Amino acid sequence: MTGHDFLGFYYINQFLTPSKIVMTAFISYAVGNTIGFTVLSGTAIRYRFYGRWGIYKLEIAKLIIFININFWVRLLGVSGVVFLVDPLSLPKTLNLPFESAYFIGLIFLTLVSIYFIISYLRKKPFRIGAHLIYFPTFKVSLASIFLAAMDWGIASGVLYLLLPLSEIISFSGFFCIYILGLTAGLMSTVPGGLGVFETVILFSLPNTVSQADILGGLIAYRAIYYFLPLIVAIVLLIIKEIQQQII
Numbered sequence: 001m002t003g004h005d006f007l008g009f010y011y012i013n014q015f016l017t018p019s020k021i022v023m024t025a026f027i028s029y030a031v032g033n034t035i036g037f038t039v040l041s042g043t044a045i046r047y048r049f050y051g052r053w054g055i056y057k058l059e060i061a062k063l064i065i066f067i068n069i070n071f072w073v074r075l076l077g078v079s080g081v082v083f084l085v086d087p088l089s090l091p092k093t094l095n096l097p098f099e100s101a102y103f104i105g106l107i108f109l110t111l112v113s114i115y116f117i118i119s120y121l122r123k124k125p126f127r128i129g130a131h132l133i134y135f136p137t138f139k140v141s142l143a144s145i146f147l148a149a150m151d152w153g154i155a156s157g158v159l160y161l162l163l164p165l166s167e168i169i170s171f172s173g174f175f176c177i178y179i180l181g182l183t184a185g186l187m188s189t190v191p192g193g194l195g196v197f198e199t200v201i202l203f204s205l206p207n208t209v210s211q212a213d214i215l216g217g218l219i220a221y222r223a224i225y226y227f228l229p230l231i232v233a234i235v236l237l238i239i240k241e242i243q244q245q246i247i
Contacts, residue, residue: 001025001026001029001151002021002022002025002026002029003147003151004025004067004070004071004074004144004147004148005021005022005024005025005028005063005067006018006021007066007070007140007143007144007147008063008066008067009021009063010140011062011063011066011136011140012059012062012063012066014055014059014063016050016053016055020049020053023049023236024045024046024049024050026229026232026233026236027045027049027233027236027237028041028042028045028046029042029229030229030230030232030233031045031230031233031234033192033226033229034191034192034226034227034229034230035191035192035230042064042067043064046060046063046064047060047064049240050063052244062133065133066136069136070136070141070144073112073115073141073144073145074144074145074147074148074149075148075183075186076108076109076111076112077108077109077112077145077148078145078148078149078152078179079104079105079108079179079180079182079183080104080105080106080107080108080109080112081105081109082105082175082176082179083101083102083104083105083106083108083176083179083180084102084105084106084109086172086173086175086176087100087101087102087105087176088100088101088173088176088177088180088204089101090180090204101176101180115141116138116141118135119135119136119137119138119141120138122135152178152179152182153175155178155225156171156174156175156178156179157171158221158224158225159174159178159217159218159221160174160175160178162217162220162221163205163209163213163214163217164209164210164213164217165205165209168205168206168208168209169205169206177200177201177204177205178201180200180204181193181196181197181198181199181200181201181204182197184196184197184200185197185200192226194222198215198218201214201218202214202215202218
């Protein structure tokens with residue numbers, strides 16, 4: 001996920017050493033993904049660290065706007081493609097108006113296409129007070145979607161290995177289920193999508209899979225991808241604050 005901050009710095013045409021970008025982005029995502037309120041927590045952390053390292057507040061604001069808008073672009077883009085290419089039959093327990101994820105994918109890709117068309121046609125920047133904000137280029141937005149696909153592909157691969165699914169469902173089929181759960185979790189107001197993501201995964205997998213094994217794998221996945229990074233992020237925050245006090 002740290003790659004999106006690098007794209008953001010490219011977008012605002014600013015430079016910062018890679019180690020500082022990686023650390024700030026890691027802490028922002030680790031805290032935001034676990035405790036929720038990603039926009040607020042990520043914004044506060046980025047303002048604190050990037051501002052400390054000489055990036056002007058206006059540029060940080062542009063960076064944060066880029067990251068938050070592109071979050072929805074990459075989520076809708078990746079999930080839209082996945083749902084169209086390998087449409088998943090939606091569990092009836094979710095009480096959705098569609099029987100297949102195909103229609104959800106169609107809606108998502110339509111929204112992303114509208115965004116790309118507007119960004120292509122609108123050459124003039126948006127004016128906020130005395131400041132100008134440009135649409136990200138097509139290449140930058142596409143790169144963001146590609147990075148998200150890689151990140152979620154690796155994450156789903158870890159969960160796939162933690163679950164006894166190799167002889168029951170292919171990885172491509174599971175990836176569609178994973179993206180459905182991820183999308184539902186991210187669109188919910190629940191911190192980290194806790195419970196929402198697990199419910200979608202649990203009800204979408206075949207009944208032949210032991211629910212105890214699924215829950216065990218999901219708990220291990222949460223520990224690896226959420227709680228462990230959060231602990232590391234908190235330690236890094238404490239270390240940086242102590243160093244700042246000493247300086």
